[in-house]
Amino acid sequence: DAKTTQPPSMDCAEGRAANLPCNHSTISGNEYVYWYRQIHSQGPQYIIHGLKNNETNEMASLIITEDRKSSTLILPHATLRDTAVYYCIVSPRARGGSQGNLIFGKGTKLSVKP
Amino acid sequence: NAGVTQTPKFQVLKTGQSMTLQCAQDMNHEYMSWYRQDPGMGLRLIHYSVGAGITDQGEVPNGYNVSRSTTEDFPLRLLSAAPSQTSVYFCASSYWAGGRTGELFFGEGSRLTVL
Numbered sequence: 711d712a713k714t715t716q717p718p719s720m721d722c723a724e725g726r727a728a729n730l731p732c733n734h735s736t737i738s739g740n741e742y743v744y745w746y747r748q749i750h751s752q753g754p755q756y757i758i759h760g761l762k763n764n765e766t767n768e769m770a771s772l773i774i775t776e777d778r779k780s781s782t783l784i785l786p787h788a789t790l791r792d793t794a795v796y797y798c799i800v801s802p803r804a805r806g807g808s809q810g811n812l813i814f815g816k817g818t819k820l821s822v823k824p
Numbered sequence: 825n826a827g828v829t830q831t832p833k834f835q836v837l838k839t840g841q842s843m844t845l846q847c848a849q850d851m852n853h854e855y856m857s858w859y860r861q862d863p864g865m866g867l868r869l870i871h872y873s874v875g876a877g878i879t880d881q882g883e884v885p886n887g888y889n890v891s892r893s894t895t896e897d898f899p900l901r902l903l904s905a906a907p908s909q910t911s912v913y914f915c916a917s918s919y920w921a922g923g924r925t926g927e928l929f930f931g932e933g934s935r936l937t938v939l
Contacts, residue, residue: 742924753828753914753930754867797866801924811857811882812928814867 714798719819722792728785730818732798735779742801743774744812745783747794754797754814757783788822795819826850830915830931837905837938845900845934847915853929855920856898860884860911861933867914873898874920905938912936 715733722728734743744759758765758772760781765772771784785792797817831846849856857872859882869882873892887909889901898917902909913934918925 746928751912751933753916753932754928755930756927759927811869811872812925813869813883814859816864816866 714800714815716796716798716815716818718816719821721821721823722785722788724790724822724824725787728788728792728820728822730783730785730796730798730820731780732782733780734798734800737778737800743772743778743781744797744799744801745770745772746797746799746812746814747792748797748817749791749794757796788820790822790824793820793822828915828917828929828931830913830934832934833932834935835937837902837936839906839938841905842901842903843905844902845913845915845936847898847900847931848896849898849915849917849929850896851917851929852895853917853919854895855918855925856892857882857916857928858888858890858898858900859914859916860909861914862911870900870913902936905936907938910936910938 742759742761745757746754748754757769760772774781795817797814799812828849854875858870859867861867868884870888871890873879876892876895879890879892892898915931916928918928
Protein backbone atom coordinates (compact mmCIF):
# COMPACT_ATOMS: atom_id res chain seq x y z
CA ASP A 711 0.00 0.00 0.00
CA ALA A 712 1.21 3.45 -0.85
CA LYS A 713 2.17 5.39 2.27
CA THR A 714 1.94 9.11 2.92
CA THR A 715 4.22 11.50 4.76
CA GLN A 716 2.89 14.66 6.36
CA PRO A 717 4.45 17.21 8.69
CA PRO A 718 3.22 16.61 12.24
CA SER A 719 2.14 20.20 12.78
CA MET A 720 1.69 23.56 11.05
CA ASP A 721 0.55 27.03 12.01
CA CYS A 722 -1.43 29.46 9.88
CA ALA A 723 -2.65 32.99 10.47
CA GLU A 724 -6.39 33.52 10.38
CA GLY A 725 -7.53 34.76 6.97
CA ARG A 726 -4.46 33.50 5.19
CA ALA A 727 -4.25 30.45 2.95
CA ALA A 728 -3.25 27.21 4.64
CA ASN A 729 -1.16 24.93 2.43
CA LEU A 730 -0.85 21.41 3.78
CA PRO A 731 1.68 19.18 1.98
CA CYS A 732 1.60 15.43 1.57
CA ASN A 733 4.19 13.15 0.07
CA HIS A 734 3.06 9.89 -1.54
CA SER A 735 6.00 8.94 -3.71
CA THR A 736 4.99 5.26 -4.05
CA ILE A 737 1.45 5.96 -5.27
CA SER A 738 0.30 3.72 -8.08
CA GLY A 739 -1.73 4.66 -11.13
CA ASN A 740 -5.12 3.57 -9.83
CA GLU A 741 -4.81 5.05 -6.35
CA TYR A 742 -6.67 8.17 -5.32
CA VAL A 743 -5.58 10.82 -2.84
CA TYR A 744 -8.13 11.60 -0.12
CA TRP A 745 -8.12 14.34 2.49
CA TYR A 746 -10.07 14.23 5.74
CA ARG A 747 -9.92 16.34 8.85
CA GLN A 748 -10.78 15.73 12.48
CA ILE A 749 -11.81 18.63 14.64
CA HIS A 750 -11.00 18.03 18.28
CA SER A 751 -12.34 14.55 19.11
CA GLN A 752 -15.18 14.47 16.61
CA GLY A 753 -15.48 11.91 13.85
CA PRO A 754 -13.34 12.68 10.78
CA GLN A 755 -14.89 14.75 8.03
CA TYR A 756 -14.33 14.27 4.32
CA ILE A 757 -12.77 17.25 2.53
CA ILE A 758 -11.81 16.32 -1.02
CA HIS A 759 -10.23 13.65 -3.17
CA GLY A 760 -8.56 13.38 -6.56
CA LEU A 761 -6.73 11.10 -8.96
CA LYS A 762 -4.46 13.29 -11.09
CA ASN A 763 -6.29 16.49 -11.92
CA ASN A 764 -6.53 19.39 -9.52
CA GLU A 765 -9.83 19.50 -7.69
CA THR A 766 -11.77 22.27 -5.95
CA ASN A 767 -14.90 22.28 -3.87
CA GLU A 768 -16.53 24.61 -1.38
CA MET A 769 -14.12 23.60 1.36
CA ALA A 770 -10.71 23.39 -0.28
CA SER A 771 -8.53 22.85 -3.33
CA LEU A 772 -6.36 19.84 -4.00
CA ILE A 773 -3.24 20.27 -6.10
CA ILE A 774 -1.59 17.05 -7.27
CA THR A 775 1.82 17.22 -8.93
CA GLU A 776 2.15 15.93 -12.46
CA ASP A 777 4.14 12.88 -11.33
CA ARG A 778 1.52 12.32 -8.59
CA LYS A 779 4.20 11.85 -5.95
CA SER A 780 2.95 14.68 -3.80
CA SER A 781 -0.08 16.86 -3.25
CA THR A 782 -1.12 19.99 -1.40
CA LEU A 783 -4.41 20.75 0.27
CA ILE A 784 -5.23 24.43 0.21
CA LEU A 785 -7.69 26.12 2.55
CA PRO A 786 -7.95 29.51 0.85
CA HIS A 787 -8.97 31.63 3.84
CA ALA A 788 -8.32 29.74 7.05
CA THR A 789 -10.52 30.46 10.05
CA LEU A 790 -10.16 29.46 13.68
CA ARG A 791 -12.72 26.71 13.03
CA ASP A 792 -10.29 25.10 10.58
CA THR A 793 -7.99 24.16 13.48
CA ALA A 794 -7.93 20.37 13.21
CA VAL A 795 -5.84 17.33 12.33
CA TYR A 796 -5.71 16.87 8.57
CA TYR A 797 -5.21 13.41 7.13
CA CYS A 798 -3.83 12.69 3.67
CA ILE A 799 -4.72 9.16 2.60
CA VAL A 800 -3.96 7.16 -0.50
CA SER A 801 -6.52 4.51 -1.27
CA PRO A 802 -4.82 1.11 -1.21
CA ARG A 803 -4.28 -0.87 -4.35
CA ALA A 804 -6.77 -3.65 -4.93
CA ARG A 805 -5.75 -6.68 -2.94
CA GLY A 806 -8.41 -9.30 -2.51
CA GLY A 807 -10.74 -8.48 0.35
CA SER A 808 -8.93 -5.36 1.44
CA GLN A 809 -9.83 -3.27 -1.53
CA GLY A 810 -10.79 0.28 -0.93
CA ASN A 811 -10.28 0.68 2.80
CA LEU A 812 -8.85 4.00 3.86
CA ILE A 813 -5.90 3.73 6.24
CA PHE A 814 -5.38 6.84 8.37
CA GLY A 815 -1.93 7.94 9.53
CA LYS A 816 -1.22 10.54 12.22
CA GLY A 817 -1.93 13.52 9.97
CA THR A 818 -0.93 17.17 10.33
CA LYS A 819 -2.20 19.20 13.24
CA LEU A 820 -3.09 22.61 11.80
CA SER A 821 -3.39 25.46 14.27
CA VAL A 822 -5.03 28.60 12.92
CA LYS A 823 -4.04 31.58 15.04
CA PRO A 824 -5.77 34.97 15.29
CA ASN B 825 -30.69 13.73 8.66
CA ALA B 826 -29.41 11.15 11.13
CA GLY B 827 -26.43 9.93 9.07
CA VAL B 828 -24.32 7.52 11.13
CA THR B 829 -25.51 6.96 14.69
CA GLN B 830 -23.37 5.30 17.33
CA THR B 831 -24.46 4.13 20.75
CA PRO B 832 -23.47 4.35 23.51
CA LYS B 833 -21.38 7.52 23.47
CA PHE B 834 -19.60 6.58 26.68
CA GLN B 835 -19.08 3.23 28.38
CA VAL B 836 -16.99 1.93 31.27
CA LEU B 837 -16.34 -1.80 31.47
CA LYS B 838 -14.45 -4.10 33.78
CA THR B 839 -11.86 -6.47 32.39
CA GLY B 840 -13.53 -9.60 31.07
CA GLN B 841 -16.96 -8.07 30.51
CA SER B 842 -18.59 -8.18 27.11
CA MET B 843 -20.48 -5.50 25.28
CA THR B 844 -21.69 -4.41 21.87
CA LEU B 845 -21.16 -1.02 20.27
CA GLN B 846 -24.02 -0.21 17.97
CA CYS B 847 -23.77 1.56 14.63
CA ALA B 848 -26.64 2.41 12.32
CA GLN B 849 -26.78 4.42 9.10
CA ASP B 850 -29.78 5.61 7.15
CA MET B 851 -28.07 6.41 3.84
CA ASN B 852 -28.41 2.93 2.30
CA HIS B 853 -24.63 2.61 2.16
CA GLU B 854 -23.19 -0.78 1.28
CA TYR B 855 -19.84 -0.15 3.00
CA MET B 856 -19.50 0.14 6.76
CA SER B 857 -16.43 -0.01 8.95
CA TRP B 858 -15.16 0.32 12.50
CA TYR B 859 -12.03 2.23 13.48
CA ARG B 860 -10.39 2.76 16.83
CA GLN B 861 -8.38 5.81 17.80
CA ASP B 862 -5.94 5.84 20.69
CA PRO B 863 -4.65 9.11 22.20
CA GLY B 864 -2.38 11.00 19.81
CA MET B 865 -2.77 8.39 17.12
CA GLY B 866 -4.53 8.12 13.81
CA LEU B 867 -7.44 5.81 13.17
CA ARG B 868 -6.86 2.10 12.80
CA LEU B 869 -9.29 -0.11 10.91
CA ILE B 870 -10.79 -2.97 12.94
CA HIS B 871 -13.37 -4.62 10.68
CA TYR B 872 -15.34 -3.65 7.62
CA SER B 873 -18.25 -4.84 5.51
CA VAL B 874 -19.20 -4.28 1.89
CA GLY B 875 -22.76 -5.51 2.24
CA ALA B 876 -25.17 -7.55 4.30
CA GLY B 877 -23.67 -10.93 5.11
CA ILE B 878 -20.13 -9.87 4.14
CA THR B 879 -17.48 -8.89 6.67
CA ASP B 880 -13.72 -8.85 6.69
CA GLN B 881 -10.82 -7.98 8.97
CA GLY B 882 -8.90 -4.73 9.01
CA GLU B 883 -5.56 -3.86 10.62
CA VAL B 884 -6.42 -4.65 14.25
CA PRO B 885 -9.25 -7.23 14.37
CA ASN B 886 -8.15 -9.28 17.40
CA GLY B 887 -10.58 -9.13 20.31
CA TYR B 888 -13.49 -7.89 18.20
CA ASN B 889 -16.32 -9.57 16.32
CA VAL B 890 -18.73 -8.08 13.81
CA SER B 891 -21.76 -9.18 11.83
CA ARG B 892 -23.85 -7.51 9.13
CA SER B 893 -27.36 -8.91 8.98
CA THR B 894 -28.90 -5.75 7.51
CA THR B 895 -27.64 -2.90 5.33
CA GLU B 896 -28.35 -0.39 8.09
CA ASP B 897 -26.61 -1.94 11.10
CA PHE B 898 -23.03 -2.97 11.83
CA PRO B 899 -22.49 -3.82 15.51
CA LEU B 900 -19.04 -4.31 17.02
CA ARG B 901 -18.75 -6.89 19.81
CA LEU B 902 -16.10 -7.11 22.48
CA LEU B 903 -16.36 -10.64 23.89
CA SER B 904 -13.94 -10.23 26.80
CA ALA B 905 -12.84 -6.65 27.29
CA ALA B 906 -9.21 -5.86 28.07
CA PRO B 907 -7.61 -2.58 29.21
CA SER B 908 -5.82 -2.43 25.84
CA GLN B 909 -9.22 -1.91 24.24
CA THR B 910 -9.67 1.42 25.99
CA SER B 911 -10.11 3.74 23.05
CA VAL B 912 -12.48 5.88 21.02
CA TYR B 913 -14.36 3.88 18.44
CA PHE B 914 -15.68 5.36 15.21
CA CYS B 915 -18.11 3.80 12.80
CA ALA B 916 -18.13 4.96 9.18
CA SER B 917 -20.21 4.25 6.09
CA SER B 918 -19.99 4.94 2.38
CA TYR B 919 -21.24 3.79 -0.96
CA TRP B 920 -19.15 0.98 -2.47
CA ALA B 921 -18.44 0.84 -6.17
CA GLY B 922 -15.63 -0.52 -8.29
CA GLY B 923 -13.77 -1.80 -5.25
CA ARG B 924 -13.52 1.65 -3.72
CA THR B 925 -15.34 3.66 -1.13
CA GLY B 926 -16.64 7.13 -1.74
CA GLU B 927 -16.79 9.83 0.90
CA LEU B 928 -16.76 8.21 4.34
CA PHE B 929 -19.39 9.47 6.77
CA PHE B 930 -18.38 9.02 10.40
CA GLY B 931 -20.36 8.76 13.58
CA GLU B 932 -19.55 10.89 16.60
CA GLY B 933 -17.62 8.14 18.34
CA SER B 934 -18.04 5.84 21.32
CA ARG B 935 -15.60 6.36 24.17
CA LEU B 936 -14.81 3.09 25.92
CA THR B 937 -12.81 2.67 29.11
CA VAL B 938 -11.85 -0.79 30.33
CA LEU B 939 -10.73 -0.96 33.94
